[in-house]
Amino acid sequence: MNVYIAYDTSCYATSVAAVNENSQILANSKMMLPVDIGKRGLRQSEAVFMHLRQINKVLSKVLINIDNIKNTIAGVGASETPRSVINSYMPVFEVGKEFAVNLSKTLDVPYVGTSHQNGHIEAAKYNSGLNNKKFLAFHISGGTTELLKIDDKQITIIAKTLDISAGQLIDRVGVAMGLPFPSGSHMENLAVKVRNPLISPCLKSSLAKNRLDCNFSGAETAALSLIGNMENEMLAYELFSLIVRTTGKMINTASASEGINDVLIFGGVASSNLYRKLIIDRLKKLNNNIKVYFGDNDLSGDNAVGVALITMKEITGGNNE
Secondary structure (H helix, E strand, C coil), rough: CCEEEEEEEEEEEEEEEEECCCCCCEEEEEEEECCCCCCCCCHHHHHHHHHHHHCCCCHHHHHHCCCCHHHHEEEEEEEECCCCCCCCCCCCCHHHHHHHHHHHHHHHHEEEEEEHHHHHHHHHHCCCCCCEEEEEEEEEEECCEEEEEECEEEEEEEEEEEECCHCCCCHHHHHHCCCCCCCCHHHHHCCCCCCCCCCCCCCEEECCCCCEEEEEEEEHHHHHHHHHHHHHHHHHHHHHHHHHHHHHHHHHHHHHHCCCEEEEEEECCCCCHHHHHCCCCCHHHCCCEEEEECCCHHHCCCCCCCHHHHHHHHCCCCCCC
16 A cells, blocks of 8 residues: 655654544654753754754654555655744744655655645644635644635634744743743643632733734743742643633634634644643634534644645645545
């Protein structure tokens, strides 16, 4: 059976995955980029270096799950850019692209390039139960906070953060609290210990006049001032609560203006079970007609599965669907 391999080298992780022509995931391998305690991420040059050190280790874990390597690989893909828009570029994605292109030439098979965000969407759709081709998609991560309208293959940004992303808010406060980077899972472990949330949240959501775009930098300043003056567990919960209230309002406004009730939520922040529970509860109160979809938790954060699925569909013409 034909196999399709893909690379995704983001600011957070080195990822390689393989799928077959029936959309079955054969392998999903990932290594996070190591970040020293106290640092809020890596420079692009540092991340590129770490990808070069890690990528063959990640690939080897994929290859051991595939028999008859040279005879079965029918295509290779990679995320080349952060998003599918003009001038979207980050050096980190060049690593995965170059390795993918070289592998495709060595094996004499087609190469498919796509974007990191498109890979996220495809991976999140996998096992989500979402079948409509027209839906809202919320990308909530350390690098992005964007609400998209998907109409088949057309993607339109309809709302976004005007400063830092939701994931950056969590990471910056988490690192200031002494937690490792990225801080999402560590902050969630603190937040789930809270049994009695504040009746009146201390962190206020901030939306632009259009009720769609948002700001998180003000909440960052407020949260940093609370370190040492509020229990870490409560502060962590307050951050998740703020993000839920903000993204919930954005989704509700977009659903009403676009006339679309299906929303797929993905990205590193959306891999949190706490965020998933809180946003579902929030949207039920705002608009019970909105239906929320999530992919598998391990396919919500950075991965190469979506890129592999896109590669397979491009090469086969989507005949698997």
